[in-house]
Amino acid sequence: MSLEGQLVLALLEGMVSGLILALTALGLSLVFGVMRIVNVAHGEFFMLGAVTAWFVSSATGSFFLALVAAPLVVGGIALLADRFVLRPIHYTPEATIVATIGLLYIIQQLVLSIYGPEARAVVAPLAFTIQFPWFGYSGYKLVVGVAAAILLVAAWLLVTRTTLGLYMRATQQDRETAQAFGVPVERIYAAAFALGAALAAIAGVLIVPVQQAHYLMGLDALLLSFMVVIIGGLGSLKGTIAAALLIGIIDGVVSVFFSPTLARIIASLFVALVLVVRSGGLFGEQIA
Amino acid sequence: MNGTRGRPALLLHLMILVALLGLQFVLPPFHHGMTARIMVLATYAIGYNILLGYTGLMSLGHAMLFGTGMYATGLAVFYLEFGAAGALLVGIVASILHSAVIGLVTLRTTGVAFLIVTMMFAQVFYLSLLYFNRVTGGDQGFILTGHLQPLHLGGLQFAFSDPAVKYNVALATFAVCLLLSLWFVRSPAGRVLVAIRDNEGRTRMLGYNTFKYKLLALVVSGGISGAAGSAYTLLFSYVGATFASILYSIYPLLWTLLGGAGTTIGPLVGTSLMTYLVDTASEWTRSYLIVVGLTLVILIMKLPTGIMGGVRARWWKWLP
Amino acid sequence: MAAVSPLLQTTGLQKAFGGLQAVRSVDFRLDRGEIRAIIGPNGAGKTTFVSMISGRISPTSGTVRFGGRDITRVPAYDRVALGIVYTFQIISIFRNLTVFENVALAAQRRLTTDLASALSMSRRAVAERVNTALVDVGLRDAQDQHAGSLPHGHQRLLEVAMALALEPQVLILDEPTQGLSPDEIVGLVALIRSISRNATILLIEHNMQVVLELSRRITVMDQGSIIAEGTPHEIEANPDVQRVYLGR
Numbered sequence: 001m002s003l004e005g006q007l008v009l010a011l012l013e014g015m016v017s018g019l020i021l022a023l024t025a026l027g028l029s030l031v032f033g034v035m036r037i038v039n040v041a042h043g044e045f046f047m048l049g050a051v052t053a054w055f056v057s058s059a060t061g062s063f064f065l066a067l068v069a070a071p072l073v074v075g076g077i078a079l080l081a082d083r084f085v086l087r088p089i090h091y092t093p094e095a096t097i098v099a100t101i102g103l104l105y106i107i108q109q110l111v112l113s114i115y116g117p118e119a120r121a122v123v124a125p126l127a128f129t130i131q132f133p134w135f136g137y138s139g140y141k142l143v144v145g146v147a148a149a150i151l152l153v154a155a156w157l158l159v160t161r162t163t164l165g166l167y168m169r170a171t172q173q174d175r176e177t178a179q180a181f182g183v184p185v186e187r188i189y190a191a192a193f194a195l196g197a198a199l200a201a202i203a204g205v206l207i208v209p210v211q212q213a214h215y216l217m218g219l220d221a222l223l224l225s226f227m228v229v230i231i232g233g234l235g236s237l238k239g240t241i242a243a244a245l246l247i248g249i250i251d252g253v254v255s256v257f258f259s260p261t262l263a264r265i266i267a268s269l270f271v272a273l274v275l276v277v278r279s280g281g282l283f284g285e286q287i288a
Numbered sequence: 289m290n291g292t293r294g295r296p297a298l299l300l301h302l303m304i305l306v307a308l309l310g311l312q313f314v315l316p317p318f319h320h321g322m323t324a325r326i327m328v329l330a331t332y333a334i335g336y337n338i339l340l341g342y343t344g345l346m347s348l349g350h351a352m353l354f355g356t357g358m359y360a361t362g363l364a365v366f367y368l369e370f371g372a373a374g375a376l377l378v379g380i381v382a383s384i385l386h387s388a389v390i391g392l393v394t395l396r397t398t399g400v401a402f403l404i405v406t407m408m409f410a411q412v413f414y415l416s417l418l419y420f421n422r423v424t425g426g427d428q429g430f431i432l433t434g435h436l437q438p439l440h441l442g443g444l445q446f447a448f449s450d451p452a453v454k455y456n457v458a459l460a461t462f463a464v465c466l467l468l469s470l471w472f473v474r475s476p477a478g479r480v481l482v483a484i485r486d487n488e489g490r491t492r493m494l495g496y497n498t499f500k501y502k503l504l505a506l507v508v509s510g511g512i513s514g515a516a517g518s519a520y521t522l523l524f525s526y527v528g529a530t531f532a533s534i535l536y537s538i539y540p541l542l543w544t545l546l547g548g549a550g551t552t553i554g555p556l557v558g559t560s561l562m563t564y565l566v567d568t569a570s571e572w573t574r575s576y577l578i579v580v581g582l583t584l585v586i587l588i589m590k591l592p593t594g595i596m597g598g599v600r601a602r603w604w605k606w607l608p
Numbered sequence: 609m610a611a612v613s614p615l616l617q618t619t620g621l622q623k624a625f626g627g628l629q630a631v632r633s634v635d636f637r638l639d640r641g642e643i644r645a646i647i648g649p650n651g652a653g654k655t656t657f658v659s660m661i662s663g664r665i666s667p668t669s670g671t672v673r674f675g676g677r678d679i680t681r682v683p684a685y686d687r688v689a690l691g692i693v694y695t696f697q698i699i700s701i702f703r704n705l706t707v708f709e710n711v712a713l714a715a716q717r718r719l720t721t722d723l724a725s726a727l728s729m730s731r732r733a734v735a736e737r738v739n740t741a742l743v744d745v746g747l748r749d750a751q752d753q754h755a756g757s758l759p760h761g762h763q764r765l766l767e768v769a770m771a772l773a774l775e776p777q778v779l780i781l782d783e784p785t786q787g788l789s790p791d792e793i794v795g796l797v798a799l800i801r802s803i804s805r806n807a808t809i810l811l812i813e814h815n816m817q818v819v820l821e822l823s824r825r826i827t828v829m830d831q832g833s834i835i836a837e838g839t840p841h842e843i844e845a846n847p848d849v850q851r852v853y854l855g856r
Contacts, residue, residue, distance in 0.1 A: 494688060495689050
């Protein structure tokens with residue numbers, strides 16, 4: 001394939017994975033922003049979405065059902081985790097990190113024992129090819145990109161136009177004041193956590209016909225989400241989307257022309273240096 | 289802190305070391321080998337504890353320091369035909385230097401940011417090991433048999449394949465690092481680290497350059513972790529990228545928390561328990577890492593000070 | 609006018625937080641042996657000003673001179689070594705350490721001169737200094753108590769003990785009587801007076817009685833600037849001060 005063909009392919013792949021990444025990372029960003037905690041198990045919600053999709057579509061043959069069921073199931077699991085693990089430890093930052101690392105292993109290993117170590121495919125609900133001058137591109141991937149974009153808009157509307165979104169933004173701004181004004185902060189936390197997990201789960205469902213479901217797929221999603229959130233800024237919806245697209249495209253392009261491992265090395269290094277240079281806290285506070 | 293309190297603590301530590309020395313004569317072969325392995329890994333945990341338990345800095349990147357010791361030593365033996373002592377020295381020096389560089393870059397951050405930054409740098413290290421697989425053996429790693437000459441001490445030869453040699457080299461490494469950590473945390477510098485953990489702003493306003501002290505802590509922590517990595521390679525003749533993966537950054541966190549962060553004996557306790565737990569679980573199920581998850585969650589919810597932390601609070605207040 | 613150069617001097621010292629001018633171009637001098645009080649309404653910039661002297665905050669512009677030397681670029685922890693010691697407005701101690709250990713950290717700092725001493729130091733030397741400081745403030749009997757469990761007034765005394773163990777040349781006290789009972793205040797005033805024999809005192813206070821009792825000169829700040837300076841008598845009579853502060 002000619003260079004321009006390769007470039008277009010890389011860009012397309014980058015855009016699609018960037019949009020999916022945006023959806024996943026948005027969940028993480030929401031949890032960071034509203035709850036001020038780092039959820040190290042976030043990638044596992046993504047993986048759970050993919051695995052649940054496999055179970056549902058294998059059992060019922062309906063991908064659409066999987067698309068609806070997965071976020072509900074995963075959101076439910078997240079609610080349980082919030083209620084029985086995170087709330088008792090009062091969402092203290094370092095304790096939460098340790099607890100969510102624990103949750104990561106619990107979820108991951110449970111999936112391993114129930115689902116097994118194999119990677120399994122889910123058949124795409126739509127199969128058609130769109131012809132480009134240099135190659136035929138999977139129509140489903142484009143649909144995924146569009147779906148992700150629609151969901152991102154929906155998420156934006158939820159955060160900016162609904163009461164729930166208002167409560168979340170208020171809690172993010174100033175928890176004490178929100179509480180004083182009658183915002184049910186604990187329930188908002190639960191909602192944010194569940195919503196974050198659901199977003200990751202939907203992303204997992206959308207991508208599973210392309211990528212196959214595997215019990216370890218959460219780790220990569222987690223690392224990429226971290227990168228997006230750090231570069232894009234915590235709790236910032238626009239920043240998350242912009243950073244995700246940027247990372248998706250760069251990752252896509254570098255992976256096509258160089259090795260994917262190298263792409264990942266450079267990305268990790270870049271993110272580490274961004275965090276160091278910002279040298280304030282993760283939430284932007286200055287250290288005395 | 290009065291001087292007389294130092295005596296029972298030192299005595300306790302020496303007793304533990306003597307017990308470990310004697311244990312090798314009564315342990316059946318399987319547990320003999322396990323104990324050797326545990327002592328090396330506990331050394332790693334001791335290193336990690338200096339940073340987490342005493343300075344209050346949680347890192348998720350220590351596998352890169354353990355890995356630096358491992359790979360520096362392994363590569364020195366494999367490619368340069370270094371002897372054990374020289375290779376160990378190379379490993380320690382390499383990890384001290386690596387820690388210093390990482391410290392200079394990352395210690396301007398703290399808390400969650402520090403956690404993520406160290407994790408990212410460790411990722412870079414791990415991925416680089418995979419990328420340069422022609423030298424490092426990538427995922428599979430490489431073995432040292434055939435390259436590693438037996439240890440020559442006082443005219444006698446000690447082959448590393450001999451279980452007794454493994455055990456005693458492991459014990460020696462553990463003993464040195466345990467006593468080093470005991471001395472360090474009770475030194476004036478060690479007390480400043482505890483102060484930093486308690487209230488860094490106040491420590492600075494008492495006139496301490498807290499950045500320099502944190503750097504010292506990281507260098508000591510990384511040096512000990514790297515020494516453990518070096519010892520591991522020499523003892524088990526194997527170098528592999530798994531030991532630089534995130535799991536091996538999470539293990540010392542787990543071992544330290546379980547045993548009791550901020551206690552000198554905690555790392556040994558935590559490492560012993562978890563290693564046996566993981567080993568036992570691995571015989572029952574392929575999903576044995578679930579015990580890692582369950583232990584972390586239960587620990588942080590019910591016993592955040594860990595086992596020796598609880599012991600110290602309730603009975604032995606003098607425990608360092 | 610003074611033939612002797614001031615111990616502490618600021619020239620054009622200024623601090624702006626974004627658009628907010630917290631301290632506007634302050635020229636200030638403190639002579640050795642003084643007990644100087646800085647008073648003013650809330651938000652006058654007193655703590656910000658004093659934080660720039662101690663090094664906790666860096667100025668937007670201007671200089672700080674100590675003993676004739678420009679220390680504007682010197683970080684806070686090194687200023688302590690020079691002899692500028694600051695106690696926090698909101699009590700900041702090591703809550704999980706004992707009273708003894710708290711003061712020991714301060715005493716230890718004085719004895720740390722290089723890496724070797726940072727790794728090994730005479731416990732007796734440290735203990736002697738801690739003892740002296742604790743006896744001076746009257747906390748000797750509480751030395752094994754956890755600092756976090758001390759009553760508020762004693763925590764304040766602990767802070768002073770830590771400051772004493774650092775052998776200050778200038779001791780900056782930021783609202784030390786806040787939260788103290790009348791008896792405790794009397795004790796603290798006596799303590800400050802005895803400290804002033806060896807150290808220069810800079811005191812931020814709202815308690816006017818304490819200010820008038822202790823200080824030989826008073827500096828009045830309002831909205832980031834010094835609006836008056838003089839003896840207690842002069843200040844009481846000053847119409848600007850009356851309008852802005854005392855008359856409220």
